[in-house]
Amino acid sequence: MNDHPSLTLATFAAQLDFDSIPTEVVERTVNLYVDWLGSALAGKGARPVETIARFARLAGAANGNGPSEVLIDRTRTTPYFAAMINGAASHFAEQDDVHNGSVFHPATVVFPVALALAQARRASGREFIAAAVAGYEVGIRIGEFLGRSHYKVFHTTGTVGTVAAAATAGRLLGLSPAQMLDAFGSAGTQASGLWEFLRAAADSKQLHTAMAAANGLMAAQLAADGFKGATHILEGAQGMAAGMSSDADPARLTDRLGSRWATAETSFKYHAACRHTHPAADALLSVVQTHRLAPREIAKVVAHVHQGAIDVLGPVVTPRTVHQAKFNMGTVLGLVAHHGYAGVTEFEQGFDASEIAAFRDKVTMALDAEVDGAYPARWIGKVTVTTNDGRVFAGRVDEPKGDPGNTLSRDEIATKLHRLAAFSGAASEAEAAQLLGTAWQVAGQPQLGSVFGASAKAAVAA
Amino acid sequence: MNDHPSLTLATFAAQLDFDSIPTEVVERTVNLYVDWLGSALAGKGARPVETIARFARLAGAANGNGPSEVLIDRTRTTPYFAAMINGAASHFAEQDDVHNGSVFHPATVVFPVALALAQARRASGREFIAAAVAGYEVGIRIGEFLGRSHYKVFHTTGTVGTVAAAATAGRLLGLSPAQMLDAFGSAGTQASGLWEFLRAAADSKQLHTAMAAANGLMAAQLAADGFKGATHILEGAQGMAAGMSSDADPARLTDRLGSRWATAETSFKYHAACRHTHPAADALLSVVQTHRLAPREIAKVVAHVHQGAIDVLGPVVTPRTVHQAKFNMGTVLGLVAHHGYAGVTEFEQGFDASEIAAFRDKVTMALDAEVDGAYPARWIGKVTVTTNDGRVFAGRVDEPKGDPGNTLSRDEIATKLHRLAAFSGAASEAEAAQLLGTAWQVAGQPQLGSVFGASAKAAVAA
Structure with a gap:
C-alpha cells in the first residue's frame, strides 16, 4: 500500500x-x-x-x-x-x-x-x-x-x-x-x-x-x-x-x-451559544463594562464578523426556540448586555423577554475584511456601539474567552459543570462534586470505571 | 406551512x-x-x-x-x-x-x-x-x-x-x-x-x-x-x-x-452485475447469437456507453474480487460471450478464469453521443464486435432485459429466486417454493406474517 x-x-x-x-x-x-x-x-x-x-x-x-x-x-x-x-x-x-x-x-x-x-x-x-x-x-x-x-x-x-x-x-x-x-x-x-x-x-x-x-x-x-x-x-x-x-x-x-x-x-465555550457569536459578545461586554453602559442607553450595535458567521447566523431572524436563539446574534448580545453572560439559564429564562427582543432589533452583522481574513485560524471580535445620545464606541477582543490564549481554569470548568448539572438536574451538587473528583484523575485510572461513582473509585483503589 | x-x-x-x-x-x-x-x-x-x-x-x-x-x-x-x-x-x-x-x-x-x-x-x-x-x-x-x-x-x-x-x-x-x-x-x-x-x-x-x-x-x-x-x-x-x-x-x-x-x-436485473453493463451485455448477446460467434473468434469489442458507465466502471481495470468484477465491463461481456448469462454462479466460479480475463482485455468502452443523450431515461445498448477474420458487427438493444418494456415474468422471477437461494444456501428448494407461494399473495394478507412460513399462513387463514 x-x-x-x-x-x-x-x-x-x-x-x-x-x-x-x-x-x-x-x-x-x-x-x-x-x-x-x-x-x-x-x-x-x-x-x-x-x-x-x-x-x-x-x-x-x-x-x-x-x-x-x-x-x-x-x-x-x-x-x-x-x-x-x-x-x-x-x-x-x-x-x-x-x-x-x-x-x-x-x-x-x-x-x-x-x-x-x-x-x-x-x-x-x-x-x-x-x-x-x-x-x-x-x-x-x-x-x-x-x-x-x-x-x-x-x-x-x-x-x-x-x-x-x-x-x-x-x-x-x-x-x-x-x-x-x-x-x-x-x-x-x-x-x-x-x-x-x-x-x-x-x-x-x-x-x-x-x-x-x-x-x-x-x-x-x-x-x-x-x-x-x-x-x-x-x-x-x-x-x-x-x-x-x-x-x-x-x-x-x-x-x-x-x-x-x-x-x-481547542477552545472552551464560555457562553452557551453558537461559537460564531462569542467574539462579538466578548467585544460588546468589554465596551459595556469599560464605559458602564446600561442596555437601555444603547441605540445600535454593529457586529463586525467573518462570512461564516453570516452564513450560519444569518438565516435566524426571529428566534422561536432557545436553540434558534443561540444562533441569533442579537439575542446573544442582548443577554450579554443585560446579564454579562449568555449561559443556559439566561437563555432558558429570557431569550424571548421583551427587553432582549428589543435589544435584538438594534443589532446587525457586517462582514469585516480583517475579521474574515483572520478566520478561521483566529476568531477576532469587533463591535461598534452607538448610544442614544450619539456616542460611538469600538470594542475589540483578539481571543474570546475560552480560546487557547484565554483558556478556562479548572475552577472555571468545574463551576461550568456544576451550573450545567444543576440546570438539567442530571446530578446533585454533591454528585457533581464527586464526579469531578474522579474525572480530574482520569489519566491515572488503571481501568476506566463509572463516571458516577463506585466502580470508578474501586478501580482506582485496585 | x-x-x-x-x-x-x-x-x-x-x-x-x-x-x-x-x-x-x-x-x-x-x-x-x-x-x-x-x-x-x-x-x-x-x-x-x-x-x-x-x-x-x-x-x-x-x-x-x-x-x-x-x-x-x-x-x-x-x-x-x-x-x-x-x-x-x-x-x-x-x-x-x-x-x-x-x-x-x-x-x-x-x-x-x-x-x-x-x-x-x-x-x-x-x-x-x-x-x-x-x-x-x-x-x-x-x-x-x-x-x-x-x-x-x-x-x-x-x-x-x-x-x-x-x-x-x-x-x-x-x-x-x-x-x-x-x-x-x-x-x-x-x-x-x-x-x-x-x-x-x-x-x-x-x-x-x-x-x-x-x-x-x-x-x-x-x-x-x-x-x-x-x-x-x-x-x-x-x-x-x-x-x-x-x-x-x-x-x-x-x-x-x-x-x-x-x-x-423500475427494471429487474437479469445479469448479476452493475446495471451499467447490462445494455452492452444484451447487445453483445444479440450479436453472438445472431451470428453464432464463439468467444475465441472475437478480436475486439467496443461498448458504446453513456458517461455514467465510464464514471462508475472506469476505475475497475483488473478486478480482484467477484464484487469488483461486477463493475468491470470486460468481465461481464466475457461471461456473457461464454455462458450467455452473467449470473451469481458464473461470477463466483469464473470471473478470473483465464479465458474470461483474456476476453476482458479485448473490451473497451467508448462514450456514445446517442446513448449518452438518451440516458438516464433510456439505457440503450450498443456494441461493435470485430472478429479475428476482420468482420465487423454492430449490436443494439433499445431495452435491456428486465426493463419495463422487456420485463421479467413471474416465472422468470421465481426461477431467479430459486437460483439465488440455492447459490447462498439461504433456503432449500422446498422452502423457496413455499416462501414464493406466500409472497405472491402478499397484497391480500390481512396481517403480514413470517416470510418463511407458519405465522404468515396462519395470518392468511385468520
Missing part, C-alpha cells in the same frame, strides 16, 4: 502512544473531558435528546444491561447506543468545545465513543486519553482539509465527526494502520449533516452528533472484524472532498503530525 | 392510499417484492453482509427477540436491526432492481424497512404495498431531482435511499404530512454514500444500503415521536441539492404525483 495522506493520518491515529503526548496536552485533554461531561449532563431532559434516547431503547438499547454508561439517566447499554445517546446529549446546550481553525466541535463526537468503548474494554485512563487525542488530531485536520466551502453547507461536526469518532474507537480497539484506514473509509462514506435544519428550528444537530459518534464507532468495530473501507476516502476522486468541498487542501491532513498538537488549540 | 416541493412530496407519501394505486402497479410492486426476497436471500454467507450482521448483534440486535425477521438467518430482532441487516444483504449479489432515470436501486432500501415495520405493526398486505410504493415514488423522484452530477460522486441508493426508506417507514407508522416532512428532514440530513470505495474493492456498498434502510426507519420513528426535521431538506439553500448536486431540478420532485407511477418504471 503506497503512502498517501489518508494512510499517513490513519497510521498516526493507530500508533499514537500516550507517552508521546506532551504532559500539557494530556492535562488539556483531561480539561476537555471534564468540560464535555458537563455538556453531556446538560442534555438531560432536552426534548431532542430524550427522543433519541427513546428511539435507542426501541431499537435495542433497552434489551439487557451493557457495559457503557448513559450519562443523562445512568443506565447502561452497548457502546453503540451509549455513544449515540451521549453524543446527542453533549451538543445540546451549545457549551461543548470547538476548534477554531476547523470549525469543528471535537468533544461531542470523540468523548462519547472514548468513554463507551473504554468502559466496555476496561481500558486504562492512558488508553482513554490517547484515543481521545487521536480523535481530536484526526478530526481537526480533516476539518481544516475540507475548508470553508464545506462548512457553508455541511455541519462539520456531523461529517468530519464521523471519522474523528472512528479514529478514537479504532485506537481503543487496537486497530492496525490498515484496519484504521478501513475504519476511516467506512466512517467517511457515512459522513453526513446539512445546515438546512437551522432555518426551521429543527432538531437535527442532536441527530448529527449522535450518529457521528455511533457511525464512527460502528466503522471501527466493522474494521476490527475485517470489513474493508475505501483507502482514499478523504482525498480520492470520489471521496469526501470531491463530493463535499471545493477548496480542499490535502496538505492539511498531515500537518505536523506528532509535533503540532491540535487538541490543545 | 407554505406549499413547496418537499412538502408536496411528503404529503403524497403520507396520504398514499392502496386503493388509489392502479392494479397493474400493485402487481408490479408484488413482483418487485418477490424479486427483492431473492436478492435478500442471496446475501447469506457473504462476508460484508455477515460482518454487518455480527456488528448488529454486538450493538444490541441479539438482546432478546424482536418482531422483525432477518432473512439470512431467520432470527428476529427489532425493526431497526432487521432493516439494517436485510438492507445489507439484498444489494450484495447485484441482482436487485434499479430505476433507470434516477439510477437508484429502490428495493434494497425500501423493502427491508417495509417488511420489518409491517411485521412489527402487524400491518396488512395493502398497507405494506402502499408503503413500498410511497418509498419508490419518493426515492425515484429525489434521484431524478439530484441529477447526474450527484451520481458522479455519490451512491444514490445510499443518499436518496435514506429518504425513500423514511417515506416507507413513515407511511407504515401513519405519519401526518407534517411528520412525514420531519422524517424527510432527519433522513436527508443523514444521507451519505461515496463511490470512492469501488476503487479499493471495499465493502461500503453493503454499508450504504444497510444504513440507508436503518437511518430512514430511524428518521420516521423519530418523527412519530415529535423530532423535528428541516422542512426544505431537498431543495433548501443548505439542503441535499445545495451540498451534493450542481444540476438539481426541483420540478422533478413533484413530477405527476399520483398519475405517473414511477414504481412501475
Whole structure:
C-alpha cells in the first residue's frame, strides 16, 4: 500500500502512544473531558435528546444491561447506543468545545465513543486519553482539509465527526494502520449533516452528533472484524472532498503530525451559544463594562464578523426556540448586555423577554475584511456601539474567552459543570462534586470505571 | 406551512392510499417484492453482509427477540436491526432492481424497512404495498431531482435511499404530512454514500444500503415521536441539492404525483452485475447469437456507453474480487460471450478464469453521443464486435432485459429466486417454493406474517 495522506493520518491515529503526548496536552485533554461531561449532563431532559434516547431503547438499547454508561439517566447499554445517546446529549446546550481553525466541535463526537468503548474494554485512563487525542488530531485536520466551502453547507461536526469518532474507537480497539484506514473509509462514506435544519428550528444537530459518534464507532468495530473501507476516502476522486468541498487542501491532513498538537488549540465555550457569536459578545461586554453602559442607553450595535458567521447566523431572524436563539446574534448580545453572560439559564429564562427582543432589533452583522481574513485560524471580535445620545464606541477582543490564549481554569470548568448539572438536574451538587473528583484523575485510572461513582473509585483503589 | 416541493412530496407519501394505486402497479410492486426476497436471500454467507450482521448483534440486535425477521438467518430482532441487516444483504449479489432515470436501486432500501415495520405493526398486505410504493415514488423522484452530477460522486441508493426508506417507514407508522416532512428532514440530513470505495474493492456498498434502510426507519420513528426535521431538506439553500448536486431540478420532485407511477418504471436485473453493463451485455448477446460467434473468434469489442458507465466502471481495470468484477465491463461481456448469462454462479466460479480475463482485455468502452443523450431515461445498448477474420458487427438493444418494456415474468422471477437461494444456501428448494407461494399473495394478507412460513399462513387463514 503506497503512502498517501489518508494512510499517513490513519497510521498516526493507530500508533499514537500516550507517552508521546506532551504532559500539557494530556492535562488539556483531561480539561476537555471534564468540560464535555458537563455538556453531556446538560442534555438531560432536552426534548431532542430524550427522543433519541427513546428511539435507542426501541431499537435495542433497552434489551439487557451493557457495559457503557448513559450519562443523562445512568443506565447502561452497548457502546453503540451509549455513544449515540451521549453524543446527542453533549451538543445540546451549545457549551461543548470547538476548534477554531476547523470549525469543528471535537468533544461531542470523540468523548462519547472514548468513554463507551473504554468502559466496555476496561481500558486504562492512558488508553482513554490517547484515543481521545487521536480523535481530536484526526478530526481537526480533516476539518481544516475540507475548508470553508464545506462548512457553508455541511455541519462539520456531523461529517468530519464521523471519522474523528472512528479514529478514537479504532485506537481503543487496537486497530492496525490498515484496519484504521478501513475504519476511516467506512466512517467517511457515512459522513453526513446539512445546515438546512437551522432555518426551521429543527432538531437535527442532536441527530448529527449522535450518529457521528455511533457511525464512527460502528466503522471501527466493522474494521476490527475485517470489513474493508475505501483507502482514499478523504482525498480520492470520489471521496469526501470531491463530493463535499471545493477548496480542499490535502496538505492539511498531515500537518505536523506528532509535533503540532491540535487538541490543545481547542477552545472552551464560555457562553452557551453558537461559537460564531462569542467574539462579538466578548467585544460588546468589554465596551459595556469599560464605559458602564446600561442596555437601555444603547441605540445600535454593529457586529463586525467573518462570512461564516453570516452564513450560519444569518438565516435566524426571529428566534422561536432557545436553540434558534443561540444562533441569533442579537439575542446573544442582548443577554450579554443585560446579564454579562449568555449561559443556559439566561437563555432558558429570557431569550424571548421583551427587553432582549428589543435589544435584538438594534443589532446587525457586517462582514469585516480583517475579521474574515483572520478566520478561521483566529476568531477576532469587533463591535461598534452607538448610544442614544450619539456616542460611538469600538470594542475589540483578539481571543474570546475560552480560546487557547484565554483558556478556562479548572475552577472555571468545574463551576461550568456544576451550573450545567444543576440546570438539567442530571446530578446533585454533591454528585457533581464527586464526579469531578474522579474525572480530574482520569489519566491515572488503571481501568476506566463509572463516571458516577463506585466502580470508578474501586478501580482506582485496585 | 407554505406549499413547496418537499412538502408536496411528503404529503403524497403520507396520504398514499392502496386503493388509489392502479392494479397493474400493485402487481408490479408484488413482483418487485418477490424479486427483492431473492436478492435478500442471496446475501447469506457473504462476508460484508455477515460482518454487518455480527456488528448488529454486538450493538444490541441479539438482546432478546424482536418482531422483525432477518432473512439470512431467520432470527428476529427489532425493526431497526432487521432493516439494517436485510438492507445489507439484498444489494450484495447485484441482482436487485434499479430505476433507470434516477439510477437508484429502490428495493434494497425500501423493502427491508417495509417488511420489518409491517411485521412489527402487524400491518396488512395493502398497507405494506402502499408503503413500498410511497418509498419508490419518493426515492425515484429525489434521484431524478439530484441529477447526474450527484451520481458522479455519490451512491444514490445510499443518499436518496435514506429518504425513500423514511417515506416507507413513515407511511407504515401513519405519519401526518407534517411528520412525514420531519422524517424527510432527519433522513436527508443523514444521507451519505461515496463511490470512492469501488476503487479499493471495499465493502461500503453493503454499508450504504444497510444504513440507508436503518437511518430512514430511524428518521420516521423519530418523527412519530415529535423530532423535528428541516422542512426544505431537498431543495433548501443548505439542503441535499445545495451540498451534493450542481444540476438539481426541483420540478422533478413533484413530477405527476399520483398519475405517473414511477414504481412501475423500475427494471429487474437479469445479469448479476452493475446495471451499467447490462445494455452492452444484451447487445453483445444479440450479436453472438445472431451470428453464432464463439468467444475465441472475437478480436475486439467496443461498448458504446453513456458517461455514467465510464464514471462508475472506469476505475475497475483488473478486478480482484467477484464484487469488483461486477463493475468491470470486460468481465461481464466475457461471461456473457461464454455462458450467455452473467449470473451469481458464473461470477463466483469464473470471473478470473483465464479465458474470461483474456476476453476482458479485448473490451473497451467508448462514450456514445446517442446513448449518452438518451440516458438516464433510456439505457440503450450498443456494441461493435470485430472478429479475428476482420468482420465487423454492430449490436443494439433499445431495452435491456428486465426493463419495463422487456420485463421479467413471474416465472422468470421465481426461477431467479430459486437460483439465488440455492447459490447462498439461504433456503432449500422446498422452502423457496413455499416462501414464493406466500409472497405472491402478499397484497391480500390481512396481517403480514413470517416470510418463511407458519405465522404468515396462519395470518392468511385468520
